[in-house]
Amino acid sequence: xxxxxxxxxxxxxxxxxxxxxLPIAVISSILTGLVFSFTxxxxxxxxxxxxxxxxxxxxxxxxxxxxxxxxxxxxxxQIGKEFQGKTIQTYLTATPARSRYFAAKxxxxxxxxxxxxxxxxxxxxxxxxxxxxATHRQAVSASEVWQFAAGCIAMPPFYVLLTVCATFxxxxxxxxxxxxxxxxxLPAIAELFPKTLQNTFxxxxxxxxxxxxxxxxxKGSIEYTGILAAFIIxxxxxxLSSALAIWNxxxxxx
Amino acid sequence: MIxxxxxxxxxxxxxAVNNINLYVHPGVVTGFLGPNGAGxxxxxxxxLGLAAPTSGRVTVDGKPYASLExxxxxxxxxxxxxxxxxxxxxRQHLTILATVAGIxxxxxxxxxxxxxxxxxxxxKMSEFSFGMRQRIGIAGALxxxxxxxxxxxxxxxxxxxxxxxxxxxxxxxxxxxxxxLVSSHLLSEVQEIADRIIVLARGELIADMSMDEMQARxxxxxxxxxxxxxxxxxxxxxxxxxxANLVEPEVLRIRKMNARRIGDIAFANGFRIYELxxxxxxxxxxxxxxxxxxxxxxxxxxxxxxxxxx
Numbered sequence: 030x031x032x033x034x035x036x037x038x039x040x041x042x043x044x045x046x047x048x049x050x051l052p053i054a055v056i057s058s059i060l061t062g063l064v065f066s067f068t069x070x071x072x073x074x075x076x077x078x079x080x081x082x083x084x085x086x087x088x089x090x091x092x093x094x095x096x097x098x099x100x101x102x103x104x105x106x107q108i109g110k111e112f113q114g115k116t117i118q119t120y121l122t123a124t125p126a127r128s129r130y131f132a133a134k135x136x137x138x139x140x141x142x143x144x145x146x147x148x149x150x151x152x153x154x155x156x157x158x159x160x161x162x163a164t165h166r167q168a169v170s171a172s173e174v175w176q177f178a179a180g181c182i183a184m185p186p187f188y189v190l191l192t193v194c195a196t197f198x199x200x201x202x203x204x205x206x207x208x209x210x211x212x213x214x215l216p217a218i219a220e221l222f223p224k225t226l227q228n229t230f231x232x233x234x235x236x237x238x239x240x241x242x243x244x245x246x247x248k249g250s251i252e253y254t255g256i257l258a259a260f261i262i263x264x265x266x267x268x269l270s271s272a273l274a275i276w277n278x279x280x281x282x283x
Numbered sequence: 284m285i286x287x288x289x290x291x292x293x294x295x296x297x298x299a300v301n302n303i304n305l306y307v308h309p310g311v312v313t314g315f316l317g318p319n320g321a322g323x324x325x326x327x328x329x330x331l332g333l334a335a336p337t338s339g340r341v342t343v344d345g346k347p348y349a350s351l352e353x354x355x356x357x358x359x360x361x362x363x364x365x366x367x368x369x370x371x372x373x374r375q376h377l378t379i380l381a382t383v384a385g386i387x388x389x390x391x392x393x394x395x396x397x398x399x400x401x402x403x404x405x406x407k408m409s410e411f412s413f414g415m416r417q418r419i420g421i422a423g424a425l426x427x428x429x430x431x432x433x434x435x436x437x438x439x440x441x442x443x444x445x446x447x448x449x450x451x452x453x454x455x456x457x458x459x460x461x462x463x464l465v466s467s468h469l470l471s472e473v474q475e476i477a478d479r480i481i482v483l484a485r486g487e488l489i490a491d492m493s494m495d496e497m498q499a500r501x502x503x504x505x506x507x508x509x510x511x512x513x514x515x516x517x518x519x520x521x522x523x524x525x526x527a528n529l530v531e532p533e534v535l536r537i538r539k540m541n542a543r544r545i546g547d548i549a550f551a552n553g554f555r556i557y558e559l560x561x562x563x564x565x566x567x568x569x570x571x572x573x574x575x576x577x578x579x580x581x582x583x584x585x586x587x588x589x590x591x592x593x
Contacts, residue, residue, distance in 0.1 A: 032382060032383055032384070032385050033383055035382050036379050036380075036382040036383040039375070039378060039379050039382055040368070040379055043370075043371055043372075043375040043378075043379070044368070044370040044371060045370070046370060110368070111368075114365075114366070114367075114368065114369075115363060115365065115366040116366050116367060116368045117366075118333055118362060118363060118366045119363075119366045119367060119380075119420075119423065120379075120383075121331070121332070121333060122331050122333075122354065122355070122358075122360050122362075123354065123355055123380050123383040123384060124354075124383055125331065125332045125348050125349040125351065125354050126349050126350070127349070282328070282333065282334035282335060283328075283333040283334070
């Protein structure tokens with residue numbers, strides 16, 4: 030399995046385009062976080078100085094959302110290319126156990142997105158604190174900030190894993206991108222339904238679990254599930270999607 | 284070794300492979316022949332676990348390919364030379380395969396030199412011709428120094444020197460005791476190297492035998508004889524079990540009897556022999572005999588009124 034993961038890592042890192050894309054994704058995510066925090070006058074109709082310290086951090090941390098989206102695109106393209114270019118045939122002759130192949134790929138991209146998520150979250154967090162100190166305001170307490178950062182860091186690996194599952198299931202880049210986006214925006218769709226349905230549906234969504242983990246959803250909010258339940262919800266989403274992807278991948282001829 | 288038992292593969296609209304049984308022999312080159320759509324590539328894909336059989340079993344050393352711990356050491360395959368990531372260099376491509384198989388990286392350089400791509404080892408494969416990609420595919424198939432080498436149309440795109448090199452390589456592999464299974468439309472190439480022939484047509488196994496056996500059974504192989512008393516000689520040869528046809532006033536074509544026996548009979552009966560020649564059919568003739576009326580895709584003459592275009 031370790032050999033398979035190593036090979037997957039090499040597949041990611043060998044092409045020049047990947048070596049360019051990933052640093053650019055990190056830098057642009059961080060810059061976008063800064064842009065969000067300096068444009069609150071336009072986006073929220075409030076000047077930066079009017080925002081609460083946590084809101085300044087939060088605006089910067091939107092960079093993690095951007096990195097998640099960029100990673101989703103990257104992963105879907107990488108996997109989709111293997112199916113469309115038939116390179117998967119060559120790779121499957123080397124790793125014919127398809128569950129192992131899927132697991133190696135999923136773990137590789139999960140670790141990659143976790144690393145990118147941590148880098149972007151730490152830098153954006155640092156930027157937020159820097160802005161607060163530059164505007165002579167009190168920094169946010171460590172416990173509050175760390176929970177927020179940890180919750181945000183969960184986002185890239187989670188949505189990247191969904192992208193891996195969707196691309197393996199559909200064997201198609203476009204579907205691999207669209208499916209996790211739909212999951213990401215399910216809360217917005219859920220709002221179209223009656224309140225009773227929302228109460229049942231929204232807490233089971235990944236977005237609610239991530240908001241609970243990051244502390245953005247507080248007790249009493251419709252999204253709040255409790256830390257353990259939030260963690261279980263994310264794990265269940267990943268396990269069910271993986272099961273579906275592996276079943277599909279094993280069932281169909283290449 | 285590869286063993287195929289009662290293998291059937293059905294798609295919605297056709298049966299690609301119909302209940303075939305095969306064994307790929309070690310130490311010989313087996314030519315895997317058949318017209319387009321005969322089921323050759325499907326069979327190879329099933330062996331490698333890329334396609335699932337509808338029924339039947341394929342095992343490699345008694346196990347399905349997907350259950351092998353070190354698959355690249357058992358089978359090295361090249362099915363599609365274009366199935367490579369063209370953003371990579373040959374060295375990177377082979378390094379990935381070596382990493383999966385846990386093979387020393389020294390093998391990558393060794394193979395790059397072996398397939399003659401050392402000079403372009405660090406160039407992107409997007410710039411490569413089909414022949415160069417074939418060489419990469421061949422290197423990939425050999426990376427694990429496998430017991431069985433399986434190649435689908437490996438001669439396609441290779442230049443004359445490349446064809447000669449591959450021919451020698453495949454023969455050398457069999458000298459090391461490896462099994463080689465090669466599918467090709469270039470029958471003259473297969474004839475040069477194959478010790479055994481497997482022929483599929485419309486998913487059915489038409490022949491699985493040695494080249495010698497195949498030639499002996501062919502209606503195209505005969506011994507041509509000229510003698511001073513051809514009619515008498517004909518009678519005697521027929522009485523001894525031969526099938527003899529008079530094609531010219533003094534020329535006989537004998538089947539079901541070899542030249543040595545014909546010579547002995549003629550000598551024993553006091554006939555003068557002026558010609559005693561073995562005619563062996565080419566693989567193309569043998570193949571045509573075997574698959575006659577069993578092709579799915581047959582072209583027609585553009586101008587049916589003209590018998591010949593030139």
